[in-house]
Amino acid sequence: MTLLVAGSDRVDAGKTTFTVGLLDRLDAVGFKPRAGNDRWFDHDDHRHAVEQGRLFGKDARRLVGAAPEPLDPEDVNPIHRLWRPSPGPGAGLLGKTDREFVVDRVAETYVVNDTVELPPEVREHLPVEEAVRVSSLAELNEVMANLHLVALDGIGRRIAEREPAVVESYSDVALPLREFEPDAVAVVEPTRVRVYDGQRYAKACAVASGGHEEGQLEQRVPAVVDLLDPIASVSLPALSSEDRKDPAAVARAYDQAYDELLAAVA
Template sequence: MTHVVLVVGLLETDSGKTTAALPLVSALDLVPFKPRSGHNVWLHYDHTRRCVELGLPVSRDVLKLAKVAEVDLPLITLNPVHRVWTSPDVGTAVKSDVSLRYFSAQTDAYVLMDRLDETVFLYTEGTELRYVPDETMEMARECEVREVREEPAPEELRRTIDRAWSRVRKEGPVLVESLNNLAVPWPGVLKYDGVAVAVGPGTALVYDLRDYARAAETLAGPEAVTLSLLEVLEPLEVVRLPPLDRTRRSDPRKLEEAYRELIGAVQERL
């Protein structure tokens, strides 16, 4: 039976999930798996350039986790679904009759592409209203590109993740990192024994994954946030997480030392 460490965030952004996941992967020899991810080509331009080098839109977190993991699997298997979005092109709006207030509120209109496995779905409608760096399409040169108007159905996302999971789970215990503050990154993770770790600034809350799954299946919708779920669960352990500067975050050995208490809390329950 595959054992799973599910890492979820308490905040919408910058919870510290990946910083906590890195020492768990390296110390406990876990296979990293990020079912869903995404990035903004404007806000995270350095990562956009990295994806251009790879010819593949992929998660920043997975690149970090794969570097410390002892596993020989393709990035698209460790990260089967990745979304790329952008900001509005305000210059275009100023030169047109589009209301800037309306324009800035239409965040869904600025999704550029979704990658499902090796296929990129490129959204062409409204392209003129989006800010798109010149080299953006080079991110998808190693993929099959389909120009579409509508997003893939949720069932197609789930099938893509399930196919990747069938390969990942054979490699050993798996660390599954969620997206933002989603309580459940995809339903398949709730079928396994293991540990759930909810991460926020300075703190990690540790739960039995079966208890977490029962709460998720009973109380939460498919896109429920972590805080709504944890209101009805008591953690098995509360672990303090020290703040770390960039030097310590980039050194796996220093990370393991700083997060030794969390590693021990997870290890004894696997």
Template sequence: MPNLMIVGFRDEVSGKTTISRAFLRYFLENGINATGFKPLSGNNIWRHYDQVCDTLEEGRLYSNDAKLLKKELDGKIDKPIKEELINPVHRLWNEPALIDPLTRIPNFLVDRITFLDDNHLKTILLNNKIASFESLDKEKFLKNLKDNADDIYDIEDIETFNTLVRYYYDKAIYSIYSKIRKDFDLVIIESYGDIALPWNSFFKELDLVIGVEPWNIYVYEPEKYLDAVEITTVSYLKEISTNQIKDLIKPMKKVRYRPARSSERIEKVKKIASDLFKDFDF
């Protein structure tokens, strides 16, 4: 099963989801059973309040990116797919989205983690007990989400937080990814922010890497891209940004694209996909 990964060269608004949707639409219209997959995502209580409230009213929590990717699949695949399968791990950030200097715990409200356990879909929450949330009643705000959760872990120290993140993030991403590998012929993996690799599990399973930024689309050979990530990882303890490796690798191809109105954007990028994938026999 081919894997195509989309990464961005901007922390925000690089165009990853637009490109992912356009490529997904292109493959689906050409008879390929494809899906989008965003292993990790997050949104912010202040900047994305409408989206947050809409999902919490459903007793769920997922990103607008997952919603848009699912929309591309609706009516085009045999079985409906939930946003949580497209996006197994999602964080709701508090504002400001910083790290507490005393506890070292990120200033988030809750992590929603969805995984498969004996073929049953389960959801757990990591509930940040130390996050200050004075302007709203946090328990009331998250009530529907908590009522639908299979388990809730309260986070009060960094050691517990790190242990749960390591275990459940990997369990969620691996179990969901394993399922969609069986159900789909092609997976478009979308990273988050400007992170070079959304999860280590995909190291050896990439067939093409696409980097995007305003005006430009870059195509990279997976082996060389991953080598650049690995070399850079030795020097950095934190997540690797795409801009830390951009100068280390030369793209196989660079495509220019112009801005377009939102109603036309996906179709215009889809035309680029037609030429692009013919060039690479993908």
């Protein structure tokens, strides 16, 4: 059984909190094939990893903290992107006017955006002198075909070998892996979760129109779920910060939502 947790909002949908409670309920390993954080908005989290000579985020750290076996964040998250704000009228390498990518970790390889100045802590702690460097979208797309997609295919095989497995998507992207068909899908947003049949959801992803995002075409959750009726919609209670830190507390609070999600597999 493989379950997908996706979010209908680009940030703060509640995906990771929902996922860690589900991991506790199932005694399962959770995977986040792609993730990212921002040097400005997530600075403490960013420094925590970079000063260890690593690049990962709090979502992957929470997933391995809820796992039934010892794991590192990199074990469940092969691709992590560091962003930084980009104020001003110009658009960066990816055509965004509000932020620009700084560096990707792809498995153990680093990919540096050569059009931006690297932050001092990145230059000091990460092996960027050995990194692959890109200075155009065409170069990034070529690197993604040779590195990123290989890493995603590798984590896809690992997910297929786990029973059960939970996959958390990133941002509001509908599917984080190619040719991936989960058994059931939870689309999380503030106050509720909607449950979908995995096969129907995957088919809707195939016909939904994608958008140019982060160097590749991706389907967004709102475009996909507009094509589907949910099997169930369950209200989610607000949780205290302490409860959100405790996977068992989340599992108790979201028990009805997990029941509906698992019933969709049967």
